[in-house]
Amino acid sequence: QIQLAESGGGLVRSGGSLTLSCAASGNIVNVRPMSWYRQAPGKEYELVADITTSGRTNYSDAVKGRFTISRDNAKRTVYLEMNSLKPEDTAIYYCNIVFPSSTYWGKGIQVTVSS
Secondary structure, three states: OOEEEEEOOEEEEOOOOEEEEEEEEOOOOOOOOEEEEEEOOOOOEEEEEEEOOOOOEEEOOOOOOOEEEEEEHHHOEEEEEEOOOOHHHOEEEEEEEEOOOOEEEOOOEEEEEEO
16 A cells, blocks of 8 residues: 655745655555646646656746755655745645556645735
8 A cells, every 4th residue: 555645734925935745655666756736726636746766857837946846765755845935826735656557646735825
């Protein structure tokens, strides 16, 4: 059973910073691609950033230049450093880990940015 646990969310003022963490546990033999998604109230899920097994990264246009995704393979953890936060970044943030036959998701963590 694969489990993902997100942490680090909360309330921050516009222009502030937060760093989210997502720790994977369970039967994970090899390093896998991981991603961060978010869902704002009334909106669809949106890919925020992803990172390959080799560390190659990809960002949505909405967060490019402000957010940084990274990973610590020894700790089976992926991070999302969020800077210059805006009220429109308010959402529930989810991490996932991708296997050939399935994708596992965390329960999500709330990030609220006040204006």
